[in-house]
Amino acid sequence: xxxxxxxxxxxxxxxxxxxxxxxxxxxxxxxxxxxxxxxxxxxxxxxxxxxxxxxxxxxxxxxxxxxxxxxxxxxxxxxxxxxxxxxxxxxxxxxxxxxxxxxxxxxxxxxxxxxxxxxxxxxxxxxxxxxxxxxxxxxxxxxxxxxxxxxxxxxxxxxxxxxxxxxxxxxxxxxxxxxxxxxxxxxxxxxxxxxxxxxxxxxxxxxxxxxxxxxxxxxxxxxxxxxxxxxxxxxxxxxxxxxxxxxxxxxxxxxxxxxxxxxxxxxxxxxxxxxxxxxxxxxxxxxxxxxxxxxxxxxxxxxxxxxxxxxxxxxxxxxxxxxxxxxxxxxxxxxxxxxxxxxxxxxxxxxxxxxxxxxxxxxxxxxxxxxxxxx
Amino acid sequence: xxxxxxxxxxxxxxxxxxxxxxxxxxxxxxxxxxxxxxxxxxxxxxxxxxxxxxxxxxxxxxxxxxxxxxxxxxxxxxxxxxxxxxxxxxxxxxxxxxxxxxxxxxxxxxxxxxxxxxxxxxxxxxxxxxxxxxxxxxxxxxxxxxxxxxxxxxxxxxxxxxxxxxxxxxxxxxxxxxxxxxxxxxxxxxxxxxxxxxxxxxxxxxxxxxxxxxx
Numbered sequence: 001x002x003x004x005x006x007x008x009x010x011x012x013x014x015x016x017x018x019x020x021x022x023x024x025x026x027x028x029x030x031x032x033x034x035x036x037x038x039x040x041x042x043x044x045x046x047x048x049x050x051x052x053x054x055x056x057x058x059x060x061x062x063x064x065x066x067x068x069x070x071x072x073x074x075x076x077x078x079x080x081x082x083x084x085x086x087x088x089x090x091x092x093x094x095x096x097x098x099x100x101x102x103x104x105x106x107x108x109x110x111x112x113x114x115x116x117x118x119x120x121x122x123x124x125x126x127x128x129x130x131x132x133x134x135x136x137x138x139x140x141x142x143x144x145x146x147x148x149x150x151x152x153x154x155x156x157x158x159x160x161x162x163x164x165x166x167x168x169x170x171x172x173x174x175x176x177x178x179x180x181x182x183x184x185x186x187x188x189x190x191x192x193x194x195x196x197x198x199x200x201x202x203x204x205x206x207x208x209x210x211x212x213x214x215x216x217x218x219x220x221x222x223x224x225x226x227x228x229x230x231x232x233x234x235x236x237x238x239x240x241x242x243x244x245x246x247x248x249x250x251x252x253x254x255x256x257x258x259x260x261x262x263x264x265x266x267x268x269x270x271x272x273x274x275x276x277x278x279x280x281x282x283x284x285x286x287x288x289x290x291x292x293x294x295x296x297x298x299x300x301x302x303x304x305x306x307x308x309x310x311x312x313x314x315x316x317x318x319x320x321x322x323x324x325x326x327x328x329x330x331x332x333x334x335x336x337x338x339x340x341x342x343x344x345x346x347x348x349x350x351x352x353x354x355x356x357x358x359x360x361x362x363x364x365x366x367x368x369x370x371x372x373x374x375x
Numbered sequence: 376x377x378x379x380x381x382x383x384x385x386x387x388x389x390x391x392x393x394x395x396x397x398x399x400x401x402x403x404x405x406x407x408x409x410x411x412x413x414x415x416x417x418x419x420x421x422x423x424x425x426x427x428x429x430x431x432x433x434x435x436x437x438x439x440x441x442x443x444x445x446x447x448x449x450x451x452x453x454x455x456x457x458x459x460x461x462x463x464x465x466x467x468x469x470x471x472x473x474x475x476x477x478x479x480x481x482x483x484x485x486x487x488x489x490x491x492x493x494x495x496x497x498x499x500x501x502x503x504x505x506x507x508x509x510x511x512x513x514x515x516x517x518x519x520x521x522x523x524x525x526x527x528x529x530x531x532x533x534x535x536x537x538x539x540x541x542x543x544x545x546x547x548x549x550x551x552x553x554x555x556x557x558x559x560x561x562x563x564x565x566x567x568x569x570x571x572x573x574x575x576x577x578x579x580x581x582x583x584x585x586x587x588x589x590x
Contacts, residue, residue, distance in 0.1 A: 328460075331468060335469060336470060338473075340456050342450070342456050342457050343457075343459055364448055365451055368451035372451070
């Protein structure tokens with residue numbers, strides 16, 4: 001048995017792809033790079049690989065931490081690792097930064113070989129389908145013919161769903177957590193307000209802010225503050241912040257007074273330092289466009305006719321951004337196709353963010369499911 | 376109802392090569408009615424052990440429906456498909472006629488809207504199978520006669536904490552089926568691992584029925 005601490009240190013790797021990628025939009029990327037991390041060992045039959053797809057603001061750093069920065073813990077470290085629910089003694093876990101991202105994979109801030117300058121506004125709009133294509137190429141690069149599982153929360157869960165449609169023979173299990181088969185109008189509306197905040201920032205410069213040496217901080221910060229509100233539940237905000245005042249008394253002004261204001265501003269400021277505004281625009285578009293039923297006359301059951309995988313679908317009771325109802329619609333489509341599916345609705349007070357939280361029951365469910373599929 | 380619908384369960388079970396010494400004779404009784412490779416829906420499936428038993432002995436596949444968190448986890452551990460949902464809100468996720476069998480194993484008596492559940496069972500499946508503790512069992516009757524609500528092996532709760540709100544006897548259930556468009560195909564009455572054919576409504580602890588929609 002490996003020393004648990006040795007699995008904690010990870011090193012990002014990168015793969016370069018020179019085969020042109022035809023995107024759903026019709027645009028073509030001649031070449032691109034994907035940054036990824038792996039945890040655990042790929043077994044001799046290459047049957048124990050698990051691909052973890054990230055959500056809007058995530059990246060390839062899923063678990064463990066970097067040797068030079070012990071605080072740099074991966075975003076799903078409570079789920080993945082030595083003796084954790086997705087146990088790296090059993091599984092070879094792959095985390096990848098999606099195309100268009102801002103953590104090393106080719107994206108708007110990368111140099112466009114045609115111009116020698118940052119892509120900026122020229123970076124094409126990418127979709128969930130495009131990401132799945134690039135992830136399959138990464139699997140080829142790693143010698144993985146079939147994933148034991150592909151999973152993720154939120155937008156990550158959408159990628160897992162798309163995998164079962166585009167590569168039905170390359171995925172045995174899909175872990176679809178706090179996801180939806182399409183966004184509601186309300187969800188698209190939130191995304192558009194976020195985009196408008198960025199695009200109307202005077203430092204945005206039509207997406208080419210890199211050459212002006214500025215970033216649309218104000219817009220990205222507002223976008224994140226808005227998003228953050230929708231990831232929490234009313235109850236969890238009330239419990240965490242209530243109407244607490246920072247200085248104990250009303251100041252009759254417009255500076256930070258309530259704790260929730262302070263928290264959101266802090267989250268916004270922190271985010272601006274680590275995320276690219278153009279990537280934020282791309283990620284929200286990928287969310288908005290995802291709708292596998294669309295080309296099947298809006299019949300989700302018909303959309304899943306191609307799928308063969310087994311499914312784990314999880315939702316959280318207080319998640320109003322990707323509500324349990326959205327997950328139940330996925331379950332219904334899978335049942336209509338006689339596919340193996342298990343569905344649990346987890347009681348949690350943390351809203352959409354629940355999928356990232358430490359929760360005994362949630363983690364036990366994932367562990368039980370994963371233990372059954374370990375070969 | 377005459378007792379000629381009571382099939383000799385153990386002959387059937389021997390033919391199916393199912394051990395009669397399994398720890399759950401009630402599972403074996405249900406399994407004996409399930410044709411190999413069938414698609415089964417188990418309502419109120421608990422920890423999933425019946426579904427697992429049917430998978431292992433009948434190569435059956437299907438889904439359980441369960442509401443309790445601990446049971447959902449147990450189903451995951453048993454490696455069976457389970458959908459967390461409240462039976463009382465109906466079976467809308469399931470298409471009409473999409474199952475060979477829908478099973479309600481020792482759950483009928485705890486369901487609030489009994490009429491709706493049976494109606495839904497007949498909608499989603501070709502055949503329904505229910506089992507329930509026979510309230511007409513002589514020991515239960517004796518306790519009522521002596522002035523107390525029955526507490527027994529199959530009805531293990533006190534009156535104040537029982538989830539069993541709709542107890543019935545064999546006679547009650549058969550009357551219910553007649554009134555609700557369900558045609559009984561087979562009945563088995565058990566007392567632990569023995570089949571009861573003599574005075575079943577008095578001597579039987581557990582009742583099993585297989586039924587279909589009245590044509």
